[in-house]
Amino acid sequence: MGSQKSWIVEIQGRDRIEVSGEGAERRVHFIGCAKLLHFLESQKALHGKDPAQWPLPEGLDHHELLVKELILKLRGQWVHPYQEDEVCHCRTVSLQTVEEAILAGAHSPEAVSRWTSASTSCGTCRPDVARIIAFRLGTK
Numbered sequence: 001m002g003s004q005k006s007w008i009v010e011i012q013g014r015d016r017i018e019v020s021g022e023g024a025e026r027r028v029h030f031i032g033c034a035k036l037l038h039f040l041e042s043q044k045a046l047h048g049k050d051p052a053q054w055p056l057p058e059g060l061d062h063h064e065l066l067v068k069e070l071i072l073k074l075r076g077q078w079v080h081p082y083q084e085d086e087v088c089h090c091r092t093v094s095l096q097t098v099e100e101a102i103l104a105g106a107h108s109p110e111a112v113s114r115w116t117s118a119s120t121s122c123g124t125c126r127p128d129v130a131r132i133i134a135f136r137l138g139t140k
Ligand code: FES
Pocket: 087, 088, 089, 090, 091, 118, 119, 120, 121, 122, 123, 124, 125, 126
C-alpha cells in the first residue's frame, strides 16, 4: 500500500482541518471552534462531502479563509506569493506568524505590525506583508 496523501490547514492551537484520501475515500477531520464546525457541516450538506467540489468562500472570517485555503490546496491551485519562512528579518517574524495574524483578523499592514511587530523597524518587509494580506483576502 502507498502512503495516503493528506492536506492540512490550521491556526496552530486553535483550528485545524485535515483531509485525506481521494474521491469517495476522502475524509475530513477537524478540531476547532463552533463557527468552523457549523461552516464545514453546512458546506457538506449543501455541496457534498468532498471539499474540493465546494465553492470558494467569499467571507473574510478565519473559518472562511481556512476553508478557502483548503479548497485551493485540494485543487492544486494554492500558489502562495511568499516563499521564505521569515517575513520580517529585523524583528524575526515568521511567515506563519504573519499568516495567523491575518487569519485572526489583522487585515491591514498596520494591524499586522501591531499584532506581530513585523515592519516596525526598517520597513523593507512592509510590501511583502501587504502582498500576503492581499493574497489571503483575495484583493490582489
Ligand atoms: S525587515 Fe521588517 S522591519 Fe526590517
